[in-house]
Amino acid sequence: MPTMTAAQRRDQAKREYDAFLAACPSRRLLDRLSDKWVTLVLAALARGDRRYSELAREIAGVSQKMLTQTLRNMERDGMVTRTVTPTVPVTVDYALTDLGRSLQGVMQHVKDWAEAHIDDIEVAREEYDSRQ
């Protein structure tokens, strides 16, 4: 345990946690990254470019409104490109940028962790529930 007083510990935490303050740009970015739809779009596009309609089919449970908003935010953040081809009807293709690919590598670890540890967590839940 640290030898600081509680007040010192709080002060230090407050300084070092600036990235987590609500007003900090990186906290706002963390809010956006902590969005399962972003994670799922990144994973889908990591497999190759996708049309809007393909993403809508591949990502279970996403509404059209949510997918459109997620893609627009990701385009604005420089994570995906949106290419419109003037066919009839219009074709819209999405692809990862280098920045998006970089983030996808990080988020892949989160997905891998979830798949590797889901059994541990199910056991923990059963134990917790049996104690209640």
Add this chain to the structure above:
Amino acid sequence: MPTMTAAQRRDQAKREYDAFLAACPSRRLLDRLSDKWVTLVLAALARGDRRYSELAREIAGVSQKMLTQTLRNMERDGMVTRTVTPTVPVTVDYALTDLGRSLQGVMQHVKDWAEAHIDDIEVAREEYDSRQ
């Protein structure tokens, strides 16, 4: 680009994306991990054990209801331990388990990525907004 037809690509994607289906346990776990309060609690506890009141002060913008619910879920998932000491008033301490520490290592990369790339994203946003 793959030589599969669009239909084959969708079928393949559907099989391989099982982890992302709404009904899959690992998808539900991903939902839980994609919660910024979980990330922030992990980061706070990575610095050392914390009392409930310390977490409430360190994590900006979290409501008491949200913090209580987040900690209860994390205890149930086996990520944190909750130790009650019968002082007056009662003292409640939270600490990471090995499982929680393992997840924290993964989520630290997400936080690091956000801090490293926030400038790139701010530039992308300005460019996007100037094109609209």
